[in-house]
Amino acid sequence: MYQNAPISERVAMIRAMYRAKKPRIDLARYKLVTEFYMNNPQLPGVLKRARNLRNLFEKMPTPVRDHELIVGHLGEEFRASAVYPEHSFQWVLDELDVFPTRSVDPYDLNPEDREYILKTGDFWIKNATCAAIDEVFPEEYYRDLLGNGVLNFTAKNNSGSPIGHYCGNYWTVVDRGLGSVLEEIRAKKAALLEKGLQGNEGQTLQFYRAEETVVEGIILYAKRYAAEALRQAETCKDEKRRAELLDIADRMNRVIDKPCQSYHDALQACFFYQLGLLMDSQPHGISYGRLDQYCGKYAEADIASGKLTREQAQELTDMFILKVAEINKLWSEGATRTGPGYTSGQLITLGGVDKDGNDATNVVTYMVMQASARLKLHNPPLALRVHEGTPDELWEAGIETTKQVGGVPLFEWDKVAMESLMRRGIPLEDARNYCLIGCVEPCICGCDFANSGGDGNNAYTILPAALWCAINNGINPFPTLHRSTVKKELKPTGPQCGYLYEMTSMQQVLDAYKAQIDFFTKWQVTMVNCYEYLYAMNNPLPLLSATMTGCIESGRDVMWGGAKYNGAGNSSIGHGTVADSLNIIDQVCFRDKIATTRELYDALINNWEGYEDLHQYILGRCSHFGNNDPEADKYLKFVADTYSEGITRGTSPRGCHWTAGCWPVTLNVVMGMFCDATPDGRKRGAPLSDGISPVQGMDKNGPFATINSILKFDQANYANGTLCNMKFHPTALQGAEGDKKLRAVMETYFRGGGMELQINVVSAKMLREAQEKPKDYEDLVVRIAGFSAYFVEVYKEAQDDLIRRTEMSI
Amino acid sequence: MTEGRLYDIQGFSVQDGPGIRTTAFLKGCPLRCPWCHSPESQAFYKQLSWMSMRCLGLDACKSRCMKACPKDAIEEGPLKTDVQTGEQLRTVHVKRDLCDNCGACADKCYAEALTLCGKDYTSEALVNRLLQDKSFFDTSGGGVTISGGEPLCQIDFVVEVLKGLKDNGIHVALDTTGFAPWETMERTTPYVDLYLYDLKHMDSAKHKAAVGVPNEQIHENARKLAAAGKKLQVRIPVIPMFNWDEENIRATAAFCRELGDAVEVVQLLPYHNMGVMKYLRISDGKPMEATPPSDEKMAELKDIVASYGLNATIH
Structure with a gap:
């Protein structure tokens, strides 16, 4: 049976340091960017971004810490968190004094750094991209739609995250080296000038100049680390460490620029390239993709030739994973609630098939998983691609890892994910090369700008709010989320389809709901397309574009549609809540006539108060979605299809259709707080349903029925990913026999049309105990939603939601 | 079509036979085991x-x-x-x-x-309900377990259900006390792949004193099932002060040995008191309460059973 090998002393020490260290806000990046932006207002977007990044590459500190074999940092201090003012900054100023003490993911901040921010922060109020966002969004939205609760383009000047959610082309960095890319860029530029610029090629020229600037820059940046290692080696007394430092110096002089020669090179190159991407843009779902495919052949060659023992290779892998884990994303308190636990969304994808469809497992697949399992790390998140040809040993390794580190890895079924990508128009051979981004979003590795996180802030369509608009003449009655900004009387924000008590048939209810979804998805697309317009101008991504297949060839940045494939993703929240609500309206008002539409409407408006009989009847006596009852479950399909048809109708400025997704992170809890009572029996403020799962606690017929119900819509229509959480009691899955049974449950779900599963093997009892005695459960990792986290670092409401999710036990 | 009475259907059953199974629990039992952890299974009425x-x-x-x-x-x-x-x-x-x-x-x-x-199903309705879980059986090598109560008490219904399941290629286990006339038991043999068969005590008088019926019929049925080439998974509920003495465990093991290849495994099920609360749901009475056997005791008994050349497990 699968077992963890012992951890090396050095790795154990780094891990202990990682767990003990409270992250600190580090101003190295902030200071350089602020100074650069203040001094260079004349630069147009693409050149400003490129030279800003180049400036960082030339001036950022290059710490090489004791014991490190893989180097690179986003700041001075261990676990430092960089600050990205170019995108948005008001929230940093607003929350400056809360960072060290806030309940979710606190950060330390030095007094002098605080002063520096206060002194310079005002500059960013007008100079951050989000100041311009307010200018480009149509005033009709603010006039007519504010407070709808379905979409959340609300507050001014506080969009916390930039466009993120992509995966660079690591193969180019590892196998070719960026030196050869630089030659290609220079040749392109020279040819362009030789021929003379035609048409729009003024833009093309700026693009190549930007590319040249940043690629030279990152090569230089690597060599600066080499110089630092060499400097340390000169004074190092410890012979062993001295040799290591010289080795680092040698490596940093070669990698990034030249092709890799070893597994160690490959890991360093991947990490350093990612560091470059993170230097340019906030860690917002910037994912590693198929790490085992980039590095596998190097590891296998090194082990075969005796250059590395398996233990040494594993130690390097451990250190790599710890380096990735070290990177935090500093978020506003509100946004942190959607992804608590110091996550940075740098998802690594493992396993799957090669371009010919053969199983692609290699030694790195196992080593990365082993690193997560034995270090008990939730970060970085791992996705394991599984298919009919996945080796038994890999299934076993994946399941044992997920039992030890809740939800790591998540399991993604190749067939359904690939089918969804092919419906985006991607040919089979490329679809086989998909990875997952951010939480669970499929995207082709290295050639697809899938932008699965929308504009980075408002990637969600909150379906239960649309249901409210449908039964309340376009008015969402409980949009407290925006009460601070909307003081006016509640008014219709969606199409006015009348009130539930005026409706005389289920078809009318369904038509009203569909009208809302069509309306709000149209606006979702409208708003993010405006955002993209601005981004293409102000925030191109030059380093990403240097490797992403298609950009250098076409002379266009990824933000200008230069990648070989393009996508634009959205996610939705509350499938289960709406499906069950429609089911209950049908059952109670039309089919069984237990209550009139007037009574049900009044019950909802009054949060069930005075309607206890009806409330209890709905919860206890009605059939609910999630119990394999076709009458109840048919509404899941309706809800899923209505949303996916609505959003998929939209097109992006980069020439692709939008894609549907369903992964709520913990927004189902947060958005639930701002959603009025719903017909399924949910009270005002309670969490919405999670992912594509039934309403918490309403699936009463065990996991078979739950799974059969969930499978009633076509997940391949969700090219932006679906998310399904399952929690099992440990006693149900003990030992090797338990692993086999868990695998069988997963395979049944997948073969039935399921795309993704994440498993928690913990008892509700254990979680309650962890709430009470957090000290005893510091290392308990659980899958929250699109990511895993240390349970004790998650805020109470999300902990409670996790406990409530039906425990699948015997 | 016959109707039968159930008190529960449990999907994702991982302890009643191979693979992942769905277990249908039939209501009503002629035995009255004081340690029974499903007291609601005993009465035939709702x-x-x-x-x-x-x-x-x-x-x-x-x-x-x-x-x-x-x-x-x-x-x-x-x-x-x-x-x-x-x-x-x-x-x-x-x-x-x-x-x-x-x-x-x-x-x-x-x-x-x-x-x-207690809920009544026609055999057809029950088969259709159980078939909803077929995809899970197929991937896990599981199937359906018909349990109780004592399913043989509703033999006409059970046979119709068994036929329906076999027609759909489902692996079927029958969890039985073995207490029924052979003619009744025999009717299940064409359809059942595996019998989960309880042996509670080898001494018939003690058996009767504890559970209300003697054991001769139970033993005879076990022998006849073995002779008919059927497979048995023998289960010994290990009850403190009742059947956990070495003499009885040896006698039980010897009996299993005698049944030859028919016995695939002998499972020792340690008594637990998790059913105690269930008695209060349906009555004011409380059942026997005892301290569950220790892990050491269970291991000791397992070794004894294994020493008879049997595949013994603690369940």
Whole structure:
């Protein structure tokens, strides 16, 4: 049976340091960017971004810490968190004094750094991209739609995250080296000038100049680390460490620029390239993709030739994973609630098939998983691609890892994910090369700008709010989320389809709901397309574009549609809540006539108060979605299809259709707080349903029925990913026999049309105990939603939601 | 088509036979094992069950159950603390001497604290219900387990269900006390892939004293099943002070040995007291309570069984 090998002393020490260290806000990046932006207002977007990044590459500190074999940092201090003012900054100023003490993911901040921010922060109020966002969004939205609760383009000047959610082309960095890319860029530029610029090629020229600037820059940046290692080696007394430092110096002089020669090179190159991407843009779902495919052949060659023992290779892998884990994303308190636990969304994808469809497992697949399992790390998140040809040993390794580190890895079924990508128009051979981004979003590795996180802030369509608009003449009655900004009387924000008590048939209810979804998805697309317009101008991504297949060839940045494939993703929240609500309206008002539409409407408006009989009847006596009852479950399909048809109708400025997704992170809890009572029996403020799962606690017929119900819509229509959480009691899955049974449950779900599963093997009892005695459960990792986290670092409401999710036990 | 009575259907059953299974629990049993952990399985009639955990309190439901009862059998019972609010809730108590299990109160208890335990299915309806889980059986090498109570007490129904399942290629296990005429047992043999077969005590007098019936018929049926080439998974509930002495365990093992290749495995099931609360749902009485056997004791007994050349496991 699968077992963890012992951890090396050095790795154990780094891990202990990682767990003990409270992250600190580090101003190295902030200071350089602020100074650069203040001094260079004349630069147009693409050149400003490129030279800003180049400036960082030339001036950022290059710490090489004791014991490190893989180097690179986003700041001075261990676990430092960089600050990205170019995108948005008001929230940093607003929350400056809360960072060290806030309940979710606190950060330390030095007094002098605080002063520096206060002194310079005002500059960013007008100079951050989000100041311009307010200018480009149509005033009709603010006039007519504010407070709808379905979409959340609300507050001014506080969009916390930039466009993120992509995966660079690591193969180019590892196998070719960026030196050869630089030659290609220079040749392109020279040819362009030789021929003379035609048409729009003024833009093309700026693009190549930007590319040249940043690629030279990152090569230089690597060599600066080499110089630092060499400097340390000169004074190092410890012979062993001295040799290591010289080795680092040698490596940093070669990698990034030249092709890799070893597994160690490959890991360093991947990490350093990612560091470059993170230097340019906030860690917002910037994912590693198929790490085992980039590095596998190097590891296998090194082990075969005796250059590395398996233990040494594993130690390097451990250190790599710890380096990735070290990177935090500093978020506003509100946004942190959607992804608590110091996550940075740098998802690594493992396993799957090669371009010919053969199983692609290699030694790195196992080593990365082993690193997560034995270090008990939730970060970085791992996705394991599984298919009919996945080796038994890999299934076993994946399941044992997920039992030890809740939800790591998540399991993604190749067939359904690939089918969804092919419906985006991607040919089979490329679809086989998909990875997952951010939480669970499929995207082709290295050639697809899938932008699965929308504009980075408002990637969600909150379906239960649309249901409210449908039964309340376009008015969402409980949009407290925006009460601070909307003081006016509640008014219709969606199409006015009348009130539930005026409706005389289920078809009318369904038509009203569909009208809302069509309306709000149209606006979702409208708003993010405006955002993209601005981004293409102000925030191109030059380093990403240097490797992403298609950009250098076409002379266009990824933000200008230069990648070989393009996508634009959205996610939705509350499938289960709406499906069950429609089911209950049908059952109670039309089919069984237990209550009139007037009574049900009044019950909802009054949060069930005075309607206890009806409330209890709905919860206890009605059939609910999630119990394999076709009458109840048919509404899941309706809800899923209505949303996916609505959003998929939209097109992006980069020439692709939008894609549907369903992964709520913990927004189902947060958005639930701002959603009025719903017909399924949910009270005002309670969490919405999670992912594509039934309403918490309403699936009463065990996991078979739950799974059969969930499978009633076509997940391949969700090219932006679906998310399904399952929690099992440990006693149900003990030992090797338990692993086999868990695998069988997963395979049944997948073969039935399921795309993704994440498993928690913990008892509700254990979680309650962890709430009470957090000290005893510091290392308990659980899958929250699109990511895993240390349970004790998650805020109470999300902990409670996790406990409530039906425990699948015997 | 015959109707049968069940008290539960449980999917994702991982302990009653190979793979992942769905277990159908039939209601009614001729034995009265004092350690039974499913007391609701014993009576053949439908029984009113009350689960304190689900009760919303008389103030919340406005005493609907009390008002519905034609026999005045529901009175105010113990207080309980609401888990979420910490409030004290007034709950109910069923006067069993007055209750005739008519279910009128359960009909009005939307929270399903009061339920009528026992649901009737036609064999066709049950087979269709069980077939919904087929995809799980296929990937895990699982199937359906028909359990009880004692399924053989509803033999006509059981045979129709077994036929229906076999027609769809489902692996079927029958969990039985073995207490039935051979003619009854024999009717299941064409369809059952595996018998989960209880051996509680080798001494017939002690057997009868404890569970109410002697064991000769049970042993004879086991021999005949073995002779008919059927597979058995023997289960010994290890009950402190009743059957856990070395002499009885040796005698049981020797009997299993005698059955030859038919016995695939002998499972030792340690007594547990998790069923105790269930008695209070359907009665005022409490069952026997004992300290579960220690892990060491179980290991010792397992070694004894294994020493007879049997594949022994602790379940």
